[in-house]
Amino acid sequence: MTSKTLNALATRTPRELRQLIRRGDYTGHTSGLGQRHLQANIVILQRSWADEFLRFCVLNPRSCPLLDVTEPGSPYFEKLGSDVDVRSDVPRYRIHRRGQPYQEVTDIGEYWEADFVAFAIGCSFSFEQALLDAGIRMRHIDMGRNVAMYRTSIDTIPAGRLAGKMVVSMRPMKAVDAVRAIEITSRFPMTHGAPVHIGDPTLIGINDLQAPDFGDPVPIAEDEIPLFWACGVTPQSVIAEASPELCITHAPGHMLVSDKLYGEL
Amino acid sequence: MTSKTLNALATRTPRELRQLIRRGDYTGHTSGLGQRHLQANIVILQRSWADEFLRFCVLNPRSCPLLDVTEPGSPYFEKLGSDVDVRSDVPRYRIHRRGQPYQEVTDIGEYWEADFVAFAIGCSFSFEQALLDAGIRMRHIDMGRNVAMYRTSIDTIPAGRLAGKMVVSMRPMKAVDAVRAIEITSRFPMTHGAPVHIGDPTLIGINDLQAPDFGDPVPIAEDEIPLFWACGVTPQSVIAEASPELCITHAPGHMLVSDKLYGEL
Numbered sequence: 001m002t003s004k005t006l007n008a009l010a011t012r013t014p015r016e017l018r019q020l021i022r023r024g025d026y027t028g029h030t031s032g033l034g035q036r037h038l039q040a041n042i043v044i045l046q047r048s049w050a051d052e053f054l055r056f057c058v059l060n061p062r063s064c065p066l067l068d069v070t071e072p073g074s075p076y077f078e079k080l081g082s083d084v085d086v087r088s089d090v091p092r093y094r095i096h097r098r099g100q101p102y103q104e105v106t107d108i109g110e111y112w113e114a115d116f117v118a119f120a121i122g123c124s125f126s127f128e129q130a131l132l133d134a135g136i137r138m139r140h141i142d143m144g145r146n147v148a149m150y151r152t153s154i155d156t157i158p159a160g161r162l163a164g165k166m167v168v169s170m171r172p173m174k175a176v177d178a179v180r181a182i183e184i185t186s187r188f189p190m191t192h193g194a195p196v197h198i199g200d201p202t203l204i205g206i207n208d209l210q211a212p213d214f215g216d217p218v219p220i221a222e223d224e225i226p227l228f229w230a231c232g233v234t235p236q237s238v239i240a241e242a243s244p245e246l247c248i249t250h251a252p253g254h255m256l257v258s259d260k261l262y263g264e265l
Numbered sequence: 266m267t268s269k270t271l272n273a274l275a276t277r278t279p280r281e282l283r284q285l286i287r288r289g290d291y292t293g294h295t296s297g298l299g300q301r302h303l304q305a306n307i308v309i310l311q312r313s314w315a316d317e318f319l320r321f322c323v324l325n326p327r328s329c330p331l332l333d334v335t336e337p338g339s340p341y342f343e344k345l346g347s348d349v350d351v352r353s354d355v356p357r358y359r360i361h362r363r364g365q366p367y368q369e370v371t372d373i374g375e376y377w378e379a380d381f382v383a384f385a386i387g388c389s390f391s392f393e394q395a396l397l398d399a400g401i402r403m404r405h406i407d408m409g410r411n412v413a414m415y416r417t418s419i420d421t422i423p424a425g426r427l428a429g430k431m432v433v434s435m436r437p438m439k440a441v442d443a444v445r446a447i448e449i450t451s452r453f454p455m456t457h458g459a460p461v462h463i464g465d466p467t468l469i470g471i472n473d474l475q476a477p478d479f480g481d482p483v484p485i486a487e488d489e490i491p492l493f494w495a496c497g498v499t500p501q502s503v504i505a506e507a508s509p510e511l512c513i514t515h516a517p518g519h520m521l522v523s524d525k526l527y528g529e530l
Contacts, residue, residue: 178464179461195440
């Protein structure tokens with residue numbers, strides 16, 4: 001994918017982008033695409049797990065802000081736009097069997113089952129755009145890295161077989177930006193809301209900021225404070241631990257692009 | 266003043282309380298009084314200084330959130346309620362000559378001059394009430410102490426002869442409360458708004474948190490972050506440095522109680 005092609009992609013509306021993806025003409029990541037519309041983490045489960053997962057999301061809204069959930073068997077996210085088909089509109093899927101990643105595909109039509117329920121969960125790409133729009137820079141973006149993510153000692157609230165620790169993403173900032181980032185992200189509960197922790201990482205069970213459990217490490221300056229937001233990797237981590245027979249998610253960075261802006265949900 | 270009398274005072278409306286004060290029947294502090302209505306720091310200056318001070322407030326809204334300013338010569342704050350007379354409705358005044366406190370009085374009718382301008386500036390009593398209402402405790406209140414205040418290395422924006430460093434108040438909190446306190450106070454720009462700094466005090470020129478320049482020190486626990494808000498002592502400090510012939514303020518803790526609630530201004 002050349003940068004010229006990506007620039008051309010960036011001008012597409014969410015609907016146009018989903019149509020490209022549906023035809024298999026784009027299978028890349030969605031960072032910066034979709035003209036600032038909300039992007040979603042995707043989780044698809046069989047009915048036997050779906051009710052518990054729905055309850056898990058409701059009980060843990062910071063980690064799992066639920067943007068939409070389909071009717072059992074229906075592949076359409078009605079709240080996210082017109083004709084949003086979860087079988088084909090995500091650029092790349094990951095199929096997990098018994099909690100382990102098993103296969104990556106770009107369309108799940110042939111895997112779709114009559115009792116599947118699909119969940120769309122808010123994603124940090126959207127709140128990062130709100131921070132950038134306010135002039136707040138983020139080191140991982142400046143360095144072209146993935147955000148640093150960590151398992152913590154913070155318990156999620158269990159729902160049936162689903163339980164486990166919260167995963168957080170970390171962004172270091174100077175105090176003035178940290179205060180503004182808290183103000184800004186608190187306005188967007190659908191993209192994880194305000195930080196769950198600021199300051200000393202050991203208080204939430206993180207012993208080495210330079211050794212993230214997911215993503216890439218970034219340096220932190222003397223005059224910066226680390227801010228920790230609940231992360232959409234939490235549900236994936238909790239599901240992996242519960243080890244259901246089958247679970248389908250988006251592949252990391254390959255989100256569903258919706259027709260909705262922040263303020264709409 | 267017995268606690269029974271204070272309890273009786275707490276049930277008075279702001280208007281009733283001001284009438285008691287106007288008659289000289291109450292000359293005490295106003296913490297917790299006025300049924301949650303906005304309280305104000307008071308600064309009174311001669312016309313020759315008033316225009317510069319007005320500009321200073323406008324340029325430094327975090328330190329000097331201006332609730333109201335009188336017409337030159339008029340003692341009435343029209344925006345703060347009906348019949349709010351700055352000559353008699355503050356329980357205790359401090360008269361400063363050439364920047365130095367000179368005298369405390371409970372009525373300034375006999376000192377009033379035809380070119381006086383009075384300024385009402387938002388006060389942290391009101392945002393502390395908003396934090397308490399959200400279940401956030403503050404150590405200085407729990408310990409019955411005055412809040413700790415510090416001169417910083419943060420420059421205010423000068424206006425004419427008025428210039429100097431920002432004074433801040435500090436409240437230590439656990440991270441979860443710190444995030445919520447930032448969210449809550451950012452909604453109330455008229456009572457100093459969000460913190461101007463969080464974390465390492467040396468970054469704003471404070472070398473020893475246990476040695477505040479004003480108020481009382483409070484202990485800080487290992488798992489707490491200090492939050493620093495711009496403080497209404499800043500204008501007093503800046504005026505003292507500029508050393509005008511005459512300035513009248515409220516005595517510390519003895520505020521003007523207005524008829525307005527947070528949301529109204």
